[in-house]
Amino acid sequence: MRFLCLDCDYITVGLPKCGSCLSDNTQQVSAIHPTRKCKCGCGSNVNFNEKKGKYSEYLMGHNKGNLGKGNGGAIINEKGYRKLRVDGKYQFEHRMVMEVFLGRKLTQDEQVHHVNGDRLDNRIENLQLFPNAKAHSKLCYDVHQNHAMNKSMIT
Numbered sequence: 001m002r003f004l005c006l007d008c009d010y011i012t013v014g015l016p017k018c019g020s021c022l023s024d025n026t027q028q029v030s031a032i033h034p035t036r037k038c039k040c041g042c043g044s045n046v047n048f049n050e051k052k053g054k055y056s057e058y059l060m061g062h063n064k065g066n067l068g069k070g071n072g073g074a075i076i077n078e079k080g081y082r083k084l085r086v087d088g089k090y091q092f093e094h095r096m097v098m099e100v101f102l103g104r105k106l107t108q109d110e111q112v113h114h115v116n117g118d119r120l121d122n123r124i125e126n127l128q129l130f131p132n133a134k135a136h137s138k139l140c141y142d143v144h145q146n147h148a149m150n151k152s153m154i155t
Helices: 062-067 093-102 133-154
Strands: 002-005 011-013 026-029 082-086 089-092 111-114 127-130
Touching: 082 093, 089 093, 093 111, 093 127, 111 133, 127 133
Parallel strands: none
Antiparallel strands: 002 011, 002 026, 082 089, 111 127
8 A cells, every 4th residue: 555645745665654754644645646736836737757756746848938038047856946147057046145244155065955845935034055065954854853852742
């Protein structure tokens, strides 16, 4: 039996408890996966990634055409980040916002984190700078562990 977590869209096989976030908020699904819509609001169905056990957030390249017309070349990539065209190259908007705030270019190692998890919310108060991917990953791991522990204490 397969179970879809209604909190994080992870598919778990066997037990009705999410294998990703440990939530009990799951629903049994058939071998044919229920459909999910693209986050850009276009209404198209996104693909289920068997390897990752969850749905893609966006159709790859699907929303580039929708956003690239008449808006100065802004796109949303397949991972949900907005990129802006500057001098003929696409750059991540959240990194550009942080660079303007700091008054300098970011190093290649520096990571910009979206505090509320919304990759399109590029307000400076929603962005947090990390010196490298390891420090950023540690925060994300700690937050995930705390979330899972809090949920297990409630139930």
